[in-house]
Amino acid sequence: MNDDSILEFSEVSLRAGVGTGLLLNRISFAIAPQTRLAIVGPSGAGKTSLLRLMNRLSEPTSGYITYRQQPLTQYPVVALRRQIGLVMQDSKLLGQTVEEALCYPARLQHRDLAQARQMLQPWLERLKIPQDWLGRQAVELSMGQRQRVAIARTLATEPDILLLDEPTSAQDMGYGQHLLTYLANPENISTVVMVNHQLELMTAWATHVMYLHRGNLVSYQAADQVNWLTLKQDIIAHQTDDDWADDDWSNEK
Numbered sequence: 001m002n003d004d005s006i007l008e009f010s011e012v013s014l015r016a017g018v019g020t021g022l023l024l025n026r027i028s029f030a031i032a033p034q035t036r037l038a039i040v041g042p043s044g045a046g047k048t049s050l051l052r053l054m055n056r057l058s059e060p061t062s063g064y065i066t067y068r069q070q071p072l073t074q075y076p077v078v079a080l081r082r083q084i085g086l087v088m089q090d091s092k093l094l095g096q097t098v099e100e101a102l103c104y105p106a107r108l109q110h111r112d113l114a115q116a117r118q119m120l121q122p123w124l125e126r127l128k129i130p131q132d133w134l135g136r137q138a139v140e141l142s143m144g145q146r147q148r149v150a151i152a153r154t155l156a157t158e159p160d161i162l163l164l165d166e167p168t169s170a171q172d173m174g175y176g177q178h179l180l181t182y183l184a185n186p187e188n189i190s191t192v193v194m195v196n197h198q199l200e201l202m203t204a205w206a207t208h209v210m211y212l213h214r215g216n217l218v219s220y221q222a223a224d225q226v227n228w229l230t231l232k233q234d235i236i237a238h239q240t241d242d243d244w245a246d247d248d249w250s251n252e253k
Contacts, residue, residue, distance in 0.1 A: 003069065006191055007054065007084075007161060012063035014049055023049045026063065027213045031161075031208075034186050037193045038206035040231070041043035042239040045212040047195040048088075051163045054193065055084040074206070085159035089166040090143055091150030098141070098149050099134035105156040108235075120156070126182060127152040128175065142171030151179070155189060164194040168201055180205045199232050213238055 008031070014024040022048045039047045052058040052066060055075055065072040067084065075083075091157065093101045100124060106116035124131065127148055138146055147170060154162065162183070168176035176198075181190050184205055184240040196202055202223075209226050211234075233246060 004032055005066075006033045006035075008066045009032045009053075010064050012053065012060045012065060014046075014053065014058060017060045021151060022061075022215050024053075024060075027200065027215075027217050029210065029217065029220050031177045031191065031193065034190045034207075036184065036207045037210060038202040038208070039193065039210045039212065040197065040199065040235065041200065041212035041218075042235050044214070046215040047212055048165055050212070050214075051086060051165055051193065051195060052220040054161070054163055055081050055086050055121075057086065074126060082157050083160045084163065085154035085157060085161070086163040087150045087154050087165065087167065089145065089147070089169065091146045093141075093146065093149065095138075096130070097134065098136050101149055101153050101205075102129075102134075104153060108157075123152040123156055126188075127155075128178060142170065144172075144175075147171075148175075148179075156252075160187070161191045161193065162189050163228060164192065164196075166195055166197065168198055176201060197235075199228060199235075203228055211235075 007162075009027050009029050012024060012027045013022055015021070016023055027050070039050060041047055049058065053060055055074060062127055067075065067080070072080065096104070099117070099120070102120040103113070103116035106119045107113075111119065123129070128149060129152060133141070133145065135150070141149070147167060152163070166181060168191060171179065180201060181195075194206075206223040208221065209223050209231075210220045211231065
């Protein structure tokens with residue numbers, strides 16, 4: 001066990017179901033605090049599956065995961081997910097308006113509605129959420145707008161680790177850059193794990209890069225050691241592997 005890590009995987013494998021192939025194959029790595037980790041790879045590599053294991057939306061088939069040197073399974077799930085917050089690519093508001101969703105973390109702290117509304121105001125500014133969104137339901141928002149609200153809602157819980165699945169894919173370039181700049185400031189959030197296929201955005205943002213292919217960990221290295229051109233060429237080459245895309249991996253990022 002790495003005593004300096006905040007999150008550690010040891011020989012972790014994952015199957016989609018009984019009799020199916022492995023989604024992840026004996027993955028081992030450790031994430032130190034204040035890491036900005038970009039997880040990259042072709043479609044079907046297992047990137048989203050890896051994120052889901054980090055806050056127990058999925059459970060490993062074998063191996064073990066530790067958070068702050070304790071097995072992940074020792075933490076109550078609700079408490080764990082407040083500490084390790086996950087925002088999926090197509091986020092849901094769970095039947096709430098934008099205002100209700102953003103007030104939810106404060107309401108969990110037993111704040112009254114007036115206090116909750118006051119606490120959400122800084123998040124509107126930080127994540128550039130317009131006031132006129134507050135009364136809208138999820139169906140009135142685009143995927144990118146829902147995602148922006150979900151990120152603000154999760155950050156408002158002050159998680160120890162933030163997990164993001166393609167947070168810039170549905171945003172315009174200007175907002176994507178704004179979000180990454182915000183997430184790069186350790187005073188805002190210290191440890192971030194992000195699945196992102198936009199390598200050009202990751203070159204300046206990430207401190208570390210993990211490359212997955214066919215459920216295997218190909219490399220995990222400091223971002224300043226990555227040959228980004230070679231990495232991009234390798235991902236594109238594997239992305240066009242039609243035989244692989246036809247199997248069980250085709251539904252996984």
